[in-house]
Amino acid sequence: MRADARRNYEHLLGVAGTVVAEQGAEASLRDIARQAGVGLGTLYRHFPTREALLDALLRTGFDRLTARAAELEASASAREALLAWFRECVAFATEYRGVTEMMVAAIEDPDSALHASCVAMRAAGTRLLTRAQTEGVARTDMDGTDLFALVSALSWLSDQPALNARADRLFTLIADAALTDAERRPHL
């Protein structure tokens, strides 16, 4: 990559970070190019789709969360690990408004630039869930995709100004429901 191209790439990414943080995942690409002082075609050259741009913006975070799952698997109890990871996922998805919806769409669309990261994250969560299930602290009638769905629903909820204040309480309610196994943990 030529030096000027690299410079444009980095700068676009920086500006995109600010703009998307302000306006959400549906922010105007034209606006991003404009604020970066770059032609619209240059943005499209570096990021052929909106997903490609968001992928570049979010991949680090996704990878961090995937790594974090492995870390928690080693350092915390099955219950605490799942709970902490769940919470961190919601917190991350809430950083950029509208990202949850794109994540959910991407996980079923192999052509999306976000597909791989989403699938990796779901797999990481599935490992934590499976461990918790084996140890009898999580419901056995759900799988990784159910967990992904719950994380998504709570992230979406946190993104809605009218519901945001309830997100914490409802997180607890739902996490409790998932972590209490179907037999209501009779062995406790």
Add this chain to the structure above:
Amino acid sequence: MRADARRNYEHLLGVAGTVVAEQGAEASLRDIARQAGVGLGTLYRHFPTREALLDALLRTGFDRLTARAAELEASASAREALLAWFRECVAFATEYRGVTEMMVAAIEDPDSALHASCVAMRAAGTRLLTRAQTEGVARTDMDGTDLFALVSALSWLSDQPALNARADRLFTLIADAALTDAERRPHL
């Protein structure tokens, strides 16, 4: 209202129903006017905002749900009433894609045409919840807005093609969590 105006109004509403069912709440208003064979200004004359159009489209359903809550209050046990109403709300919100998000936005915005219907629906749900709480079959650490948030989250989830298959199971999981009170119904 003049006869031709009334005709346009009805026809627009009919076409809007079809188009919104197909394309969701963000459907192109221009497209609706076009398919109705009417000038764009005519659509704006009858429905000054998108919310006004959606309100006209959904009000019947909202009112039906509000009435349904009263009906269930008289005919079913507190537990069954809340459960059935919860389920019917989710089913309704899923009829038109994207309606949930607008509902949630409208409940906090007194200027939205949808505001009144949403507030009435939440109040109806609150009555069912309160009764269930009084009878000891629902958690006492939540209120009508929490219920509204849970209904919304599940509606949103049902609207996502990637998660739709999980909606039923997760409905049960969440409803169970809300209906089992904080002390895990020790009196059962």
Add this chain to the structure above:
DNA sequence: ACCTGAACACCGTTCAAGT
């Protein structure tokens, strides 16, 4: 190799001109 911006086909919204 890379960048630019005009061009195209769409939006939502407003409003002067018509009947």
Add this chain to the structure above:
DNA sequence: ACCTGAACACCGTTCAAGT
């Protein structure tokens, strides 16, 4: 009274022309 559609300011996306 009511309707129409052009006009305006925006999109996303593509691509010929420039350096």
